[in-house]
Amino acid sequence: MARLYEYQGKELLKTRKIPIPRGGVASTPQEAKEIAEKLDCPVVIKAQAWVTGRAALGGIKFAASPQEAQQCAADILGRKFKGVTVEKVLVEEKLDIEREFFASIIIDDQKRGPVAIFSSKGGTGIEEIARQYPSQIAFRQINVFSGLRDYQARNLVRQTGLTGGLQLKVGTVLTRLYQLARQYEARSAELNPLVVTRSGDVIAADCRIAIDDYAVFRHPELGIEIARELDRPATPLEKIAYKVEEGDFRGTFYFIQLTEDFNKDEGYIGFHGAGGGGSMMSMDALLKRGYKLANFCDTSGNPPASKVYRAAKIILSQSNIDGYFASGSGVASQEQFHSARGLVKAFLEENLSIPAVIRLGGNSEEKAIEIIQTYTKDLHAPVEGYGRDDTPDFCVSRLEKLLSKHKVKPSPPAAQSKGSPQGDLYSFDTLTGTLRIDHSQCLACQSKVCVKECIPKILKIEGEKAVLAITTEEAKKGGCIECLACELACRFHGNQAISILLPIPELEDYRRERML
Amino acid sequence: MAILIDEHKKVLVQGITGREGMVRTRLMQEYGTRIVAGCTPGKGGQEIQGVPVFDTAEEALEKEGSIDVSAIFVPAPLVKGAALEAMEAGIKLLVIVPDRVPIYDVLEIDQEATRRGVKFVGPNTLGLCSPGKAIVGMIGGRAEFARQWFSPGEVGVTSRSGGITTSIAYYLNKQGIGQSTIVHVGGDVIVGLPHSEIVKLFQEDEQTKAVVMFGEIGGSQEEQVAELIAEGKFTKPLVAFIGGAAAKEGTRFSHAGAIIEGGRGTYQDKVKRLKEVGAYVVDNFGDIPAVTKKALRSIS
Ligand code: SF4
Ligand code: SF4
Numbered sequence: 120m121a122r123l124y125e126y127q128g129k130e131l132l133k134t135r136k137i138p139i140p141r142g143g144v145a146s147t148p149q150e151a152k153e154i155a156e157k158l159d160c161p162v163v164i165k166a167q168a169w170v171t172g173r174a175a176l177g178g179i180k181f182a183a184s185p186q187e188a189q190q191c192a193a194d195i196l197g198r199k200f201k202g203v204t205v206e207k208v209l210v211e212e213k214l215d216i217e218r219e220f221f222a223s224i225i226i227d228d229q230k231r232g233p234v235a236i237f238s239s240k241g242g243t244g245i246e247e248i249a250r251q252y253p254s255q256i257a258f259r260q261i262n263v264f265s266g267l268r269d270y271q272a273r274n275l276v277r278q279t280g281l282t283g284g285l286q287l288k289v290g291t292v293l294t295r296l297y298q299l300a301r302q303y304e305a306r307s308a309e310l311n312p313l314v315v316t317r318s319g320d321v322i323a324a325d326c327r328i329a330i331d332d333y334a335v336f337r338h339p340e341l342g343i344e345i346a347r348e349l350d351r352p353a354t355p356l357e358k359i360a361y362k363v364e365e366g367d368f369r370g371t372f373y374f375i376q377l378t379e380d381f382n383k384d385e386g387y388i389g390f391h392g393a394g395g396g397g398s399m400m401s402m403d404a405l406l407k408r409g410y411k412l413a414n415f416c417d418t419s420g421n422p423p424a425s426k427v428y429r430a431a432k433i434i435l436s437q438s439n440i441d442g443y444f445a446s447g448s449g450v451a452s453q454e455q456f457h458s459a460r461g462l463v464k465a466f467l468e469e470n471l472s473i474p475a476v477i478r479l480g481g482n483s484e485e486k487a488i489e490i491i492q493t494y495t496k497d498l499h500a501p502v503e504g505y506g507r508d509d510t511p512d513f514c515v516s517r518l519e520k521l522l523s524k525h526k527v528k529p530s531p532p533a534a535q536s537k538g539s540p541q542g543d544l545y546s547f548d549t550l551t552g553t554l555r556i557d558h559s560q561c562l563a564c565q566s567k568v569c570v571k572e573c574i575p576k577i578l579k580i581e582g583e584k585a586v587l588a589i590t591t592e593e594a595k596k597g598g599c600i601e602c603l604a605c606e607l608a609c610r611f612h613g614n615q616a617i618s619i620l621l622p623i624p625e626l627e628d629y630r631r632e633r634m635l
Numbered sequence: 636m637a638i639l640i641d642e643h644k645k646v647l648v649q650g651i652t653g654r655e656g657m658v659r660t661r662l663m664q665e666y667g668t669r670i671v672a673g674c675t676p677g678k679g680g681q682e683i684q685g686v687p688v689f690d691t692a693e694e695a696l697e698k699e700g701s702i703d704v705s706a707i708f709v710p711a712p713l714v715k716g717a718a719l720e721a722m723e724a725g726i727k728l729l730v731i732v733p734d735r736v737p738i739y740d741v742l743e744i745d746q747e748a749t750r751r752g753v754k755f756v757g758p759n760t761l762g763l764c765s766p767g768k769a770i771v772g773m774i775g776g777r778a779e780f781a782r783q784w785f786s787p788g789e790v791g792v793t794s795r796s797g798g799i800t801t802s803i804a805y806y807l808n809k810q811g812i813g814q815s816t817i818v819h820v821g822g823d824v825i826v827g828l829p830h831s832e833i834v835k836l837f838q839e840d841e842q843t844k845a846v847v848m849f850g851e852i853g854g855s856q857e858e859q860v861a862e863l864i865a866e867g868k869f870t871k872p873l874v875a876f877i878g879g880a881a882a883k884e885g886t887r888f889s890h891a892g893a894i895i896e897g898g899r900g901t902y903q904d905k906v907k908r909l910k911e912v913g914a915y916v917v918d919n920f921g922d923i924p925a926v927t928k929k930a931l932r933s934i935s
Contacts, residue, residue, distance in 0.1 A: 228824045229855045232742055263742045304739050333711065334737035371734060395822050396796020396849060399878040400920055407880075419798070420734060448798020450784065450805040452761065452776035480802075482776040507805065510921050 121330045121343045124167045126209045128326035131303065135295045137310075138322045142211030151192030154210040155185040163214075164191040167207040168200045169351065171244070176200055181213055202380075203351045214324060219312035221248060222293055224261075224300040226307070233261040233300065235272065235293055239279035241312035255279045267297040288321040289313070303341065304334035354379060356433060359625050360416075363429045367551055370422025372430055376414045382439055387413040388518075389440040389473075391430060393447025393458065394419040397511075401446035401478070404511035408519060413440050418461075421453045425551055425601035425621050427461025432623060435469050436630055442518050443475035450507045451481030459487035459504070460603040463494045464619075471500045474521035478514045480507030494607055501525055545584070547591045549599040552621040554606075558584040560616035568612045569605040578605060585609075585616070637765035637816045638791070638836040638843070639728060639756070640668075640704060646771060647695055647702045647726065648673040649717045650709035651683050655732070655773070659708060660684055665778035668769040671699050692717075692724040704728045706762070706771050714758060715740035722753050730771045731757035731827070741825050748827065755827030761797030761819040766804075774801060774819065788813015790927060791837040793830050794849035795820055795856065796878070803847055803923060810924035812931075815843040824854060831859035834869045845872040845930045847923060850905060852879035857905045864912040872930035873914040874923060877905050 123131070126144040133139055141158055144167070145151040155162045166178030173179050178200055182188040192208050199205075219241035227234045238256040240248050249256055257278035261267045273290035281289060292313060300308040310323045335343050353361065360374035381387045388410045392398025398417050405412065414437060418430045434443065445462060459479055466475065475495075479487040484506040491504030501521045505514050543558035556569075561584040569585050570578045577598050579588040585605075589598045601619070609617040640646075646663070650656040651673025661684050664670050670686050672695040679690035689695040696702055705721040707714060711733045718729055729748075736758040748755055756763060762772010766785035774797070775781025784805045790812055794800040800819040807814060818833050820826050828836075830848055837843040850857035857877065863869040880902045909916050915926050 226738055226742070226825070229859070231745055231825055263739060263746055301739065304737055306738065331738045333735045334739065336712070337737070394796060394798035396794065396799035396851060396878050397802070399796075399851060400799070403878065403880050448796065448802050450802040451798050452773055452780075452801060454776070481798075482780055507802070512919070512921075 121332055121335050121341075122169055123328045123330065123341070124169075124207070125165065125326055126167055126207065127341075128308075128328040129209075129323065131299055131328065132323055132326060135299045137292050137295050137299070138320060139326075140211040140214055140322055140324065142209060144207050144209050145192060146196070146207050148189045148193040148196065151208060151210050152185045152189035155182065155188035158210070158212050161213040162188050163211050164188060164195060165209045165211070166195045166198070166200060166205045167209060168203055168205050170200045170203075173200070178205070201351075214314055214322060215317045216312075216314045216324075217317050218315040219324075220289065220314070221245060221256075221309075221311045222289070222296060222313045223307065223309040223311070224297050224305065225309075227260075230260050232263060233297065235259050235261055235267055235275060235297060237275055237279060237289070237293060239281055241314075245311075261297060263301075266301065267294050269294050272297075284319075285315065285321070292321060292323070300328075303328070303338055304331045305329060306331050355625075355629055356436060359623060359629060360430070360433050362624055363426070363433070367423075367426055370418060370420040370426055372422060372426050373417040374414060374430065374433055375416075376437070377412050379437075381411070381413065384441060385411065385439075387411045387437075387440050389413055389434040389437055389443045390415055391434055391443065391445035391462075392417045392419075393445075393451060397446065397448030397451075401444070401511040401514075404446075404515045405444060407512075408515050410442075410515070410518075413437050418458065419447070422457070423601045424457040424461040424464070424603040425549075425619075427458045428464045428603065428621060429461075429623050431462050431465035432469070432626065435465065435471075436626060438633060440473060442473050442522055443471070444515070444518055445475070446478035446511050446514055447480065449478070449480035449511075451479075454482050455479040455484045455487035456490055456604075457602055459490040460607055463490055463607060464603050466495055466498060466502060471495070471498050471502065473500055474518060474525045475500065475502045476505070476514050476518040476521065477502065478505045478509060478511065480505075480509075490607070494611060545586060547587055547599075548595040549601050549619070550595065550597050551601065552619055554594075554599065554617065554619045556585050557616045560614040561585055564609075564614040564616070566612050568608045569617060572604040572608040574602055574604060575600055636840050636842040637768060638833075638840050639754075639765070639816060639818070640763060640771050641765050641768040642667050642669060644703040644769065645669055645671045645699065645701065646769075647671065647692060647699075647705045647721070648686070649675075649692065649705055649707045649721060651675055651686065651688055652678045652681070653708055653710075656708035657683055659706070659732075659773050660686060662773070662776070662778055663706070663770050666764075666770045666775070666781055667767075668771060671702060692720045692726065696724045696726070702726050704730065704771055707731045707733065707757075709733065711735040711737070711758075715744060718744045718755065719747060722747055722751050727753050729753065729755035729757075729827070730760065730762055731755055731821075732760060732762060732772055733757075734759040734822070736823070738823075738825060741823065745825065745827065754832075756818065757821040757823075757826060759823045760821040760826070761800060763816060763818040764804075765816045766814050772819070774817070784808060785817065786813045787815070789815060789842060789844040789931070791815045791833075791840070791843040791846040792817035792849075793820060793833040793837075793846065794818070795822065795830070795851045796849055797822065799849045799878070802920075803849060806921070807847070807924050807927060810928065812924060812927055815840060820856075829859065830856040831863055834860055834863060834873070838869050838871060843871065844934060845874065845927060847874045847927055848876070850875060850877045852877065852902050852905070853900050855900060858900070858908050861908040861912045861914070864914065872933060873909075874927050874930055875909050875914050875916050876920055876923060877902055877909075877916070880918075
């Protein structure tokens, strides 16, 4: 779920006329001071971070004067809460609170629909409220076609003991909260606390909204940079990965880092799964043996080799991993050699220096394993390929063996053959990259293996040289399926004429900064 | 018998002229699925692999008389429209293959399906297969592999992971255990036929003698199956494996009841609940065939 910060959520509440405290968001202590001056009253300064229990962590402070507000903001800004640096604070009027409520809309998998939850006790977590005051919570399923009608909301609120004008005001907030959740396709929208002030106003003092990842594309106005279920801002590498996914609709590519904070020889593994269930089982197998996961990655849904290649490059950009483990469901319906080629291309380019175990079970796995085994033979690091009859546990035990035997010697990335400068370069664009053939190499090539290996049959030989058999436009529109077969075949059985350039925007900069 | 699909069921492919639709139509046909029509807006009149293509589902039904199943292969943002269209045309079972369907779209499909008495598998499903009879979706990949990997028999399979659905059937097969129907219920939080609905269908199916279930942490599907067993509504032996034993906490499970009751859809909760009601819970995936054999012996 793509979470919104409190201040972003409150901006949405405002559009739906749900009352919020007066205030503004600040990125510097000076801005915080200016907001406090304008408010001209005691204020609260709130760290904008997705952590629970901000107050206990010191992320919420009260200030009586603008100077004090400036000081509080200076204290909070730049601090780390559970590893995440606070970049913004919300500066708001301090409310004169009489009562606190809990109001939320959440999509419930068991009820199969949105559910409105209201409690006349608020402030703490809902589990806590449920334990202490079970009779003061009410919930009700909402029909997605007709929405939450005002009388339904009022009846819900009534069940917790609220009456009269307060019942009406709170009921109205709930109705509007649902409309907002529906409009922005929120998986959850929570006001906790929703407060009643001494002057009788009902105001949303806090707000947590999480948008459905799959609907983010319909809401560009929210400016969500990366639609992923994260409890922290995305890491640079995750942003790079997300751009790859956005730019290529073929198959799924999901990459999150579980930690960035580890060293060599601590047992962190770069993980590359395929499919949710298989990935989960494979990760369980690694964890059971005491390994730790640097990241979670899933390339599934029949991605092209180029996408798997990019995923592998990104995983290998985590410089401190001790090993590489790729494992999916074991019996996949997709042709496994695409993934195999993607991995091999990445390993060769990186001149892999850590052991890798690749479990590619499923359609055409024999060919996939052969690609893995034979093309990585010259690498310094050991690479092993397995198939559907080898369990994840067994594959992890193989990785363990390789790790115990293999002494890591960092090896510089292999120079990419980009065609000799004096060569006779032929090139065409593919969907996400460029394929280059050094025609001067083709002349001496006996095998002409590129043509045989090209699955969609888009290459042919003309005057001893490999050229496109379709137009360049057709190739670019997806005629070339970026299977990488021609490049690897030519490298090992032809004359090393082909190089397929598959750029990953910003990855080079990322690695340069970290001197990879 | 098998559940949901067999070789007689007439199937429509929505999005038949697209990249996946076209490829999968051929694979399903080769396996034996009775594909009678396809539709893509604006592309009516052509034929794909001998299958007539219509502009709308309604037109396909008019020409065909009746259609039992629609396999939906349209892009995720168009799924809601396609599903509502198929339901309105009168189709009673949908298999919604695409991934990334927005959740409110799924809720609308679900509500409309309930109103019309329609069932749907997915979204985000690899599909289902009644071995030797039919495949709907993309399970098995090529027909020749599907024939090697699955064979008819008496064990039903229901799984929350597509790849694992195939794996379970494959490993059962290797030990000579055939399957009645194997179903990937879909990978999303809300799916048309969760485990509990699938096991109810297996309960009614004479061919099915036992069920293997692959569950995952999060959600409440496995707990609901345990509930059915406790209530005596599912009485056949159940072999269950739950993925995510070691997976890190931190996923927020969106089941309001669970939040309120403080339950959390954790690995431990699910395993405990299933064991309490007498399911065979296996810790090692590789043990599934042996335990399934044992479960089958217990009833013969
Ligand atoms: S295999 Fe390589 S060297 Fe041989 S023709 Fe093809 S591209 Fe040229
Ligand atoms: S030219 Fe052919 S073999 Fe080479 S990447 Fe493209 S589709 Fe694959």
